[in-house]
Amino acid sequence: MTYSQLMYFHLLTVVPCFFLGTALIFMRKGTNLHKFLGRIYMILMVITALSTLFMPAKVGPLFFGHFGYLHLFSFLTLYSVPTAYWALKKGNVKLHKRKMILLYVGALLIAGGFTFFPGRFMHTVFFG
Template sequence: MEYLDLVYFHLVTVVLAFVIGTYLLIKRKGTKNHKFLGRLYMVLMLLTAISTLFIPAQVGGFIFYHFGYIHILSLITLYTVPEAFIAIKKNNVKKHRNSMIILYVSAILIAGTFAFTPGRLLHTWLFV
């Protein structure tokens, strides 16, 4: 995949995850619909995080090769999704809920905010 193809893929998966994640946070928990959308949300978040590992950092310093500080949020996602899945399978609702909140806040809200800062691609597309 070329660089822009990866960026578009990442953008599609994260926008879908944002919509589904927001819906899941608002609506009643434990229903069949919640479980189905929750699995879809987790898959989208994993795809989003994996895709970022192939997109080089454009702003800020590099940590390791082409990885920047924002890639730390991808690692949090790759840890948090399985953690939340295992927690709910073990009927640990509190841990599952906390993991999902951490995932939503760090990987969608914080990373999304960074995506619109000057020098980043989305900022350039929308404001320049």
Template sequence: MSYETLMFIHLYSVVPSFVLGTLNLILRKGTNLHKTLGRIYMILMLFTAVVTLFMKAHVGPVFLNHFGYIHLFSVLTIYTIPTAYTAIRRGDVKVHKRKMILLYFGALIIAGGFTFFPGRYLHEVFFG
């Protein structure tokens, strides 16, 4: 699969993730709506993290001729989602909340911010 195809698959899954994650941060916690949106958010985030592992790094240092520092956010996501889900299933709201906030700001806000750096597709779309 081409980089461009993977990039668009990633964009089409991460944009709704951002919207759902933002809503779940704002909405009342513990409701059926929060749980439903949260499950969809988790699935989309896992999907988009796996997709990014197949995308070769184009900016910055590259390891093993493929991975860059940006891929650490994929690993963060793949680790955080199951542990946050397990925490809430155990009733540990504090751990779940901390992990989900970390995921939102780490994987969506910080990693998303990097997509606007020169040499990246969204930089070209918005500033190019």
């Protein structure tokens, strides 16, 4: 895949994550709908994180000739999703909730916010 194709694939997976994550934060917890949407959200977040690992950093310093600072959020996601899932399976709802909120804030709000900085794709889309 080209960088451009990866970018659009990434957008195709991350945009629904933003809306699903927002809905999940505000909806009643523990319902069948919450569980169903939560599974979709977690799967899409993992796919999103994995897709970014194939996208070389275009802004800022490079690590290993490929990764940038934003890739740290991809690794955070790949750690947080399974550990949040296992916390819930072990009955630790409090830890699950904390991990999912930190994932939403870190991976979607903070990392997503950085994509609107000059030199990045979303900045170009929205601000020319």
